[in-house]
Amino acid sequence: MPNKPNLVRKPPRRKNDELLKGAFEEHFVDFLRFLYHNADELFDFGRDLVFMDKELHAIIPSRERSRDKRVADLLVKIYLKNGEEKYILLNTEIEAGSREAFARRIYQYNYRIWDRYAIPVATIAVFIGNRSQRRPGEYWSQVLDTTVSFRYRTYHIFDHPEDELMAMDNPFALVVLACQKALLEGKVSDEVLGQERLMIAKALLAHDYHHDRILSFLVFLKNFVFVGSAEINRIFDQQVEELTGGTINMGIIETVKRQERREGKLEGKLEGKLEGKLEGKREEAAAIAREMKKDGIPAAQIAKFTKLSNAEIEKL
Helix, strand or coil, X not given: CCCCCCCCCCCCCCHHHHHHHHHHHHCHHHHHHHHCCCHHHHECCCCCCEXXXXXXXXXXXXXXXXXXXXXCCEEEEEEECCCCEEEEEEEEECXXXXXXXXXXXXXHHHHHHHHHHCCCEEEEXXXXXXXXXXXXXXXXXXXXXXXXXXXXXEEECCCCXXXXXXXXXXXXXXXXXXXXXXXXXXXXXXXXHHHHHHHHHHXXXXXXXXXXXXXXXXXXXXXXXXXXXXXHHHHHHHHHHHHCCCCCCHHHHHHHXXXXXXXXXXXXHXXXXXXXXXXXXXXXXXXXXXXXXXXXXXXXXXXXXXXXXXXXXXXC
16 A cells, blocks of 8 residues: 655744735735725725834734734725725734634734824734634623723635635735645645645736736745645746746746845844844943844944944954
8 A cells, every 4th residue: 555645734834924924015905905895996006005014013012923923914004095094904813813812912903003103993804724713803891881892804714715716806816725725734745735836826827917926926825835845846837937938937036035035034133133122222232233243144234223333343
């Protein structure tokens, strides 16, 4: 009897959080059109979206994110057709999503934004777990005669079946489908997962989307629906090149994207080391600079973010 493939169920890979956040940023307009059938009547898509990462980091510090593993959350300023500014807090529940405290946490994020910035916010929770994942859509509490009731929009990746997603002319539908297929990792063979990934790529290429968006999505797809086999990945790259008449070379594209991600992670690492610490205290700046030197970060970058002089950094 032939050996069955070793299908070991693995926990979600941490890097998926960053990949998913990038996909939401790239396709946020498509995401709104996906959720709201009248999105083009509600929102002024002629004006740029504003992603408010600094404001979100201020209300959800890194110490909370590291515990709850939340890195795919977004706070976005968008304009309505009547010219009003509106803000959308998107919380993507990466993990099991079955914790009782989830709805309370969403409520806390919402009122923190209001308390700090006096900005009313529309909250959307997207759940990307399996079909049995709990998806609370309301926080409710009562103490004596005081009641708090907070409701928000929810979406689960299995709210639409595969055939409906494939039939939609919206690239975000394929992001949702990729989330569905990513849950198969560790449950099916690499060959099967590779076939599912290629199916999504073919569906993408069947539409007349902008070339740059196709490139970004293919890199997201290849890394998010992860296949460990180098041979299957090589075949995927070859098939994409053939399907696009040689206009897309995944090897070159991924090299460029890796460099972009490396530079972005460096910036994030520097900011993370400084968050909440550099308040004019030179001794703390020096301690952080020492950590940066150990990590091999160039002196010029250390000086930029710690405000220490090159001479001070050299002495550390």
